[in-house]
Amino acid sequence: MLEFKGTAISTGYAIGKILYLNNSKKNIPKYTVTDTESELKRFYEARNITSNQLSILNNRAIESIGSKNALIFEFQQMLLNDNAFRTFIENIIMNEHMNCEYAVKMTSEHFSEMFANLDDDYMRERSDDILDLSNKLLNTLMSENNTSSNKLNITEPLIIAARELYPSDTLSFKKENILGIITALGSFTSHASIISRIMGIPSVSNTGAILERLNGRNAIVDGELGKLIVDPTEGMISQYKSKKQRYEEYHKMLNSQKGLPTQTADGKKIDLLANIGSIDGVQSAIDNDAEGIGFLRSDFLFAGRASFPSENEQYIAYRAVSKAMGRKTTAICMLDLPPDQQDGYFNLLSKEKNPAMGMRGVRLLLENPNLLKTQLRAIYRASAHGKISICIPMVSSVSEVRSFKKTAKEVRDELKREGINYDPSTQIGIMIETPAAAVISDILAGMADFMTIGTNDLTQYTLAVDRNNDELFNFYITGHKAVLRLIKMTIQNGHKAGIPVDLCGDLAADTRMTEKFLRYGADGFSVVPNDILEMRAKIRSINLSEKKTK
Ligand code: PEP
Numbered sequence: 001m002l003e004f005k006g007t008a009i010s011t012g013y014a015i016g017k018i019l020y021l022n023n024s025k026k027n028i029p030k031y032t033v034t035d036t037e038s039e040l041k042r043f044y045e046a047r048n049i050t051s052n053q054l055s056i057l058n059n060r061a062i063e064s065i066g067s068k069n070a071l072i073f074e075f076q077q078m079l080l081n082d083n084a085f086r087t088f089i090e091n092i093i094m095n096e097h098m099n100c101e102y103a104v105k106m107t108s109e110h111f112s113e114m115f116a117n118l119d120d121d122y123m124r125e126r127s128d129d130i131l132d133l134s135n136k137l138l139n140t141l142m143s144e145n146n147t148s149s150n151k152l153n154i155t156e157p158l159i160i161a162a163r164e165l166y167p168s169d170t171l172s173f174k175k176e177n178i179l180g181i182i183t184a185l186g187s188f189t190s191h192a193s194i195i196s197r198i199m200g201i202p203s204v205s206n207t208g209a210i211l212e213r214l215n216g217r218n219a220i221v222d223g224e225l226g227k228l229i230v231d232p233t234e235g236m237i238s239q240y241k242s243k244k245q246r247y248e249e250y251h252k253m254l255n256s257q258k259g260l261p262t263q264t265a266d267g268k269k270i271d272l273l274a275n276i277g278s279i280d281g282v283q284s285a286i287d288n289d290a291e292g293i294g295f296l297r298s299d300f301l302f303a304g305r306a307s308f309p310s311e312n313e314q315y316i317a318y319r320a321v322s323k324a325m326g327r328k329t330t331a332i333c334m335l336d337l338p339p340d341q342q343d344g345y346f347n348l349l350s351k352e353k354n355p356a357m358g359m360r361g362v363r364l365l366l367e368n369p370n371l372l373k374t375q376l377r378a379i380y381r382a383s384a385h386g387k388i389s390i391c392i393p394m395v396s397s398v399s400e401v402r403s404f405k406k407t408a409k410e411v412r413d414e415l416k417r418e419g420i421n422y423d424p425s426t427q428i429g430i431m432i433e434t435p436a437a438a439v440i441s442d443i444l445a446g447m448a449d450f451m452t453i454g455t456n457d458l459t460q461y462t463l464a465v466d467r468n469n470d471e472l473f474n475f476y477i478t479g480h481k482a483v484l485r486l487i488k489m490t491i492q493n494g495h496k497a498g499i500p501v502d503l504c505g506d507l508a509a510d511t512r513m514t515e516k517f518l519r520y521g522a523d524g525f526s527v528v529p530n531d532i533l534e535m536r537a538k539i540r541s542i543n544l545s546e547k548k549t550k
Pocket residue numbers: 295297433453454455456457458504505506
């Protein structure tokens with residue numbers, strides 16, 4: 001038995017035989033041609049065949065992954081018919097007297113590189129789609145080595161192993177015949193990965209295994225832990241069979257929640273949002289049907305580097321997240337890097353003895369007006385491209401909020417003077433994560449568009465227990481009465497002022513507490529993407545009009 005650790009791309013378990021798919025296009029023939037007219041003819045024929053394949057794939061994709069994801073094939077169809085793309089190929093054949101395969105390869109690489117260097121995230125992502133299109137053209141041209149016939153001949157369920165898969169590769173299989181996918185290359189956010197998640201195919205990449213040697217061997221793909229087990233023992237197989245069964249039953253229930261409204265059994269609508277800590281998290285939020293981003297930790301842009309991220313770098317990141325979320329709101333939490341994680345370049349204070357109580361969140365920002373202004377400018381600029389709101393972290397007094405809002409106004413005025421677009425209706429909310437903020441939440445509520453209760457810090461500060469100290473684990477009592485009272489009070493104060501109050505932090509995703517929080521009046525929950533569907537199922541099972549049984 002051999003075990004390899006890789007990247008978990010799509011969850012679930014597969015147990016079966018491996019089929020190694022040799023779809024790498026390393027050896028594209030390159031030779032000169034004298035009869036350029038017939039070479040052009042070969043290209044036009046391949047183009048027609050590919051165009052038909054794309055129409056079939058497009059229809060299949062609309063059925064299995066939805067029309068939004070199927071746009072990949074529309075884009076490929078567009079490029080195939082694009083004059084510049086066609087002329088580039090024709091020129092290589094006619095002027096350089098090169099063969100068609102070589103012309104397609106060079107042209108695709110040229111266009112792919114051009115797209116990869118574009119400023120726009122959407123366009124940059126198209127770069128892989130161009131290579132996918134090129135593979136299709138080459139498959140048709142080199143039909144003697146055509147791997148697609150190999151694919152279409154799959155008549156029994158198998159685990160597919162390949163160096164790299166493109167969206168059309170995955171879609172060209174019948175879903176019931178792919179048990180799982182193992183690839184040597186492939187990132188979590190690539191299109192092929194997204195498609196395997198949408199289709200629910202367990203998938204692992206970057207395992208380091210030499211895939212060519214695995215053809216025909218039994219294996220287990222563990223898409224939860226990102227593991228590949230080759231030649232598993234009987235014991236291992238039966239262990240995984242029961243894991244698989246439990247997983248499938250649970251996920252069937254969760255998947256049935258996708259697309260359903262988040263509301264209680266008696267019809268109260270609740271916001272169910274995602275907490276994410278990086279740009280990559282957006283995809284997971286979308287996959288899990290988040291109704292928005294309730295809490296984007298901006299710390300990832302600041303940690304582990306040598307200098308502050310520029311306004312433009314931040315702007316590009318915020319814009320990418322909010323654009324990906326479309327019409328749904330992205331709540332960006334201002335920088336809140338605890339002092340012990342602040343890299344040298346912050347250079348703000350000498351080492352703090354008690355970092356959790358130190359210079360972080362809104363304090364750090366107000367003490368460093370340039371840092372604050374730069375981040376606000378980046379966020380406001382991004383607000384012109386999506387629906388964004390701003391959260392102020394670690395508030396403990398009214399004056400902090402006042403100063404923060406004053407700077408936010410200065411930034412808006414500055415942008416207006418400079419003629420830079422931003423959304424003037426961008427909301428500003430307060431994180432309630434210190435006991436002080438909860439106690440004065442009646443006043444703070446009057447200064448904010450919304451409040452979000454950060455239950456992790458609120459618990460640590462209320463109980464005076466360091467949330468990062470494992471030795472104090474038994475004292476960090478989640479759902480402690482004192483914390484619950486502060487939560488209830490904050491929600492009531494928010495509602496008196498007419499603003500919504502959400503919960504984030506780990507306690508927000510504790511389904512044993514959901515009914516309690518809903519009865520307090522919580523308007524929404526922001527949880528990690530993987531917890532969204534379970535939370536939806538929980539919320540939909542609760543009937544607030546029924547009297548509590550205990
Ligand atoms: C919290 O404190 O609950 C919270 C959501 O913020 P963080 O975990 O980033 O401190």
